[in-house]
Amino acid sequence: MMKQRVKFILCFILLLAANVYAAEQNLDADRAYNQGVDFYSKLDYNKAEENFLQSMNTQDKRLEQWSAYNLGNAFFKQAQTAEQSDPASANQTYQKALDFLKRAIELDPEDKDAKYNYELTAKKIIEQKQKDQQQNQKDKQQNQKDKQQNEKDKQQDQKDQQQDKQEKQDQQKNQDQENQQDKQEKQDQQDNQEQKDQQDKQNAKASENQQDKSQNASQQNEQNRQMTEQEAKMLLDNFQQSEDKKKEMDLYKAQQQDSPGVKGW
Numbered sequence: 001m002m003k004q005r006v007k008f009i010l011c012f013i014l015l016l017a018a019n020v021y022a023a024e025q026n027l028d029a030d031r032a033y034n035q036g037v038d039f040y041s042k043l044d045y046n047k048a049e050e051n052f053l054q055s056m057n058t059q060d061k062r063l064e065q066w067s068a069y070n071l072g073n074a075f076f077k078q079a080q081t082a083e084q085s086d087p088a089s090a091n092q093t094y095q096k097a098l099d100f101l102k103r104a105i106e107l108d109p110e111d112k113d114a115k116y117n118y119e120l121t122a123k124k125i126i127e128q129k130q131k132d133q134q135q136n137q138k139d140k141q142q143n144q145k146d147k148q149q150n151e152k153d154k155q156q157d158q159k160d161q162q163q164d165k166q167e168k169q170d171q172q173k174n175q176d177q178e179n180q181q182d183k184q185e186k187q188d189q190q191d192n193q194e195q196k197d198q199q200d201k202q203n204a205k206a207s208e209n210q211q212d213k214s215q216n217a218s219q220q221n222e223q224n225r226q227m228t229e230q231e232a233k234m235l236l237d238n239f240q241q242s243e244d245k246k247k248e249m250d251l252y253k254a255q256q257q258d259s260p261g262v263k264g265w
Contacts, residue, residue, distance in 0.1 A: 029058035033067055036074075045074045045081075065107035069114050072101035076121055087132060094125045 036051030052074060055067040075097035082090040101118040104111060 029055040029060065029063055029067075033063060033070075036067070036070060040070060040074060043077075045077045049074045049078070061107055065104050065111070068100045068107060069104040069111065069117075072097045072099075072104060072114070072117060072121070075100065076117070076124075079124070083128070087128065087135070091125065091128050091132070094121055094128060097121050098125065 032051045033055035036048045036055060039045075039047035039051060049071060052067045052071040056064055056071070058064055058067075075093050079090045079093035079097060082093060098118065098121045101114055101121060104114040105118060108114065
């Protein structure tokens, strides 16, 4: 009899402790739920999510259902915010929202709001998948265009490089021709100058020879014109003798005319 009473007392104590623990747990869950609602109203969905997850840990099915419903809504809002910046993360968050809304419906099949939000979230996931597929298709097309453009740019670069190479070769060829032409012109100028110098030397020498010749001729003429005093005297004597002879001849002729009959001595 004593053993049965002791057993009954132990069971009562355990039940009481369990009720106390459950009551404390429910109290913590209520507090976390209320904080979650407060954060949700302030649009702080991350903090709301943390508190609703805590309020899910309760023996109160009604509180658990509300917490699951609000968790689904909090994840939905987070997914909406991430759609543009991080589509992959948004898809995962939409899926979390769908899971918690499903749990809310399981806890309360009559919750029309939970059903509506579940359908809305499911549509969002489908739309997001379609957007992802379209985006992937666009990315694929863009990648193909980029690849074609890169190939086109590569070909254009090769063409430009070949053209630049050809232009450089042409420029080098023209430069070489100009250098050769300049060199030839300089050589021609040098040759012409040498020929001119040679001709000038020849002309100068010829002129010098001519001057020497003229000078010699002048000297010779001068010498020819000049007579010594003796030659002049001799010439004058000869001239005088010639005159004397002429006079004698003239006198002789005159005598002969005066005495024609005389023939000798």
